Amino acid sequence: MSMSIALLVLFLVFMFLGVPIAVSLGAASVICMVTMSDLPLSMAAQSMFTSMNSFIMVAVPLFILCGSLMDEGGVAEKIYDLAEAMVGWIYGGLGHVSVVVNMLFAGMSGSSVAAIASIGKMSINALHRKGYPKEYATAINLSGSMLASVIPPSILMINAAATANVSIGQALLAGLIPGVIIGAVFMIYNFVYCKKHDIGDRTPFEAKRLGKAFVSAIPALLTPVILLGGVYTGFYTPTEGAAIAVIYTILVSIYIYKDLKWKDIPRIICKNARSTGTILFVAIAAKPASLLFELDGLPSAVANMITGISSNRIVIMFILYAFLICVGMFMDATAAIFILVPILLPAVQAVGVSPLFFVVFLVITLSFGLITPPVGVCLYAAQNVTDLPLEKIIKASIPWIALIAIALCIFIIFPGIITTPVKLIFGS
Template sequence: MSVFLLVLFLILMFLGIPIAASLGISVVAAVLFFTDVPLSLVVQSMFSSMNSFLLVSVPLFILAGLIMEEGGVADRLFGFAQSLVGWMTGGLGHVNVIASLIFAGMAGSSVADIAGTGRMQINAMVKKGYPLGYSAALTLITAMLASIIPPSILMIVAASTAGVSIGAALMGGLVPGIIISIIFMIFNHYYSKKHEYGIREKFDWNYFKRETITSMPALLAPVVLLWGILSGIFTPTEAAAICVLYTLIISVFIYRKLSFKQLPGLMLKTANMSGTILFIAVTAKAASWVFEYDGLPSRIAAVIGDISESPTIIMLVLFVFLLIVGMFMDATAAIFILVPILMPAIIAVGIDPVYFVVFMVVALSFGLVTPPVGVCLYATSNITGLSIERLSRDSMPWFGVTMVALLILIFIPQIITVPLTWFNL
């Protein structure tokens, strides 16, 4: 029954039917053909999956990202990053990484990062002598960070699906995100120096001081969010609401780039984006019910247990599997489908469930920037005019660097797990 559901789902998806509809049709067909279970039970399962206070954070963080995109917050963050590292070798490449890292700490969405800072970053790099292909590739790959650094929407979705602490999962992505950013900056320095990209400038203390003061309201947002979640003062959902309120205040009253007249349009856009994610969640919950009914998780656990007794070997196998899945399936859908299947096996072989959730999100985030279905790939192609083929070719060195970073997380899992002990998570 599970095989029938998955095969039918893949066929419908590749025929161009939306993911949520493909999954819903597959679930209904599997239940009708293989069981005598009333469909009303499936409907109840779908409803219960949405009756969650935690998932309220998803539309709230999406709204916060849209407010930052329209409210001038992204411009301020880019200016601060440029004053901080723009004078180095490969300076604007470093600015690209730092700006995406800070924006990630507020938006939680890779697509929002491309939309909010992408065009500005690429145009600035091209004006300073960087090739368009290199600028676009770097902007594309740094968009990954928004799905790793808290408050990542994908991390919230994965943690709630896996039944692990959302706060722990969010914080689990912080150090890997910073390390991946450093790796990107090291490679950018090497590549820019080798090919003599960019224009070297002197560090301007007055410029740095001015940009720091101007961007301080925006820079405080991720600090407030992390402090509140770590200290337990507010939950991730409450943090999302605070983030919306805070970004709205600074966008309207401090930077004055947003008016209240724009809010209905932003809310409508939020509803459209949230509806897509949550509709997938609804149908995926029903699919999970079918998998459990069919006993698929226990079978997968047995297969994984037979592969090896070494958690490292198992993670390497899952690494390859997740990369392939991420290339061909939406990350949100993959999380909802795979977590209920893989989690029992992960626990059975002794792998930390929070570690696996974080690693899974990082690996699937890679699929957001790779062909053939990476949404960030298409978004970057759209704002640059570069073809998917050209952009993918220019991004190949960055794909290799990212895979090395992912392998580091497998061989040194303490990068994810140890920081959690510092905060008692």
């Protein structure tokens, strides 16, 4: 255990000094490998190469690219128009539109940051023009953007499933269920809030307008159908589906919506290389750390410690719940997934928790960190979009964060809400 503790301490010290996460993790691993183990240094390089020599991991940059293409290719506008025609007539209309459009965009981009920067910006401005307080408009879109990390094709879910050796297709489907439930809870709260405070402007329902918006959005809506339909039926793998989705989005954006030109594609690819490189660099750096944790017996030690506290599954999951929220607030979610899954998975399996449920639970809980200080990237993106003081956004977001927290408590007590539909569909 001493080597694992030394590695984690070094990692935290480097992070505190402002060293990038991937460099901090890699440097801590190499130092511990050289000074505290008999492994040759070449093992670090070999494990890093092995982690990227994976067909599954190719899906990550492809999904990121697909999200950017949608953002710049006119897809976001069509989805917003459809959502407004669908639910804009309900009390608190544009608030419901914000939730629905975030859910729809989540099913295409897989990125919470992309959601708040594109759909979020458009939705916040529309809400504010219609008389909603700007803080409220920002909070509902900030919380809604978190759904992109849960609803397929979630990039975080792919990383977690691949690390836990869980079927990616099953994990993506399992993420859809809590994502839809949380979205429905958001809409109920928005309805009650708007009715109580008498705010919000409703647009009259028009079947003709809905039909027109739906027809216009069909090319955009086919993206998740093509992507997830093929994955769930086994016609192609998630990686092949991601590649097909990228090609399809390019063709739709250029030839149907005409918001992109072929000359824009290299620029978008180069822009995404930066964010892709950040995620994959963390994945590479985490591999030697996982190797040392395994060598030091950390996973089994943590499993024994957790099962020593209690053998009750619900008690253990609530303890992990509190722990993961704290981790998500201070550590990048991608890094946390690659570090924690190999350590915690044996422990939760020992008390009877399904690996599939654990993957979904882990991703939702770590996603809190995207919208909470001090490292919430979506929180800072929302501030950039609105120019509101950070403290006002945080205060307005508290009720929405509380709703997600309550939903997670229900999932812990009744895990079948997430796992049973997947078992019925996949038969296992």
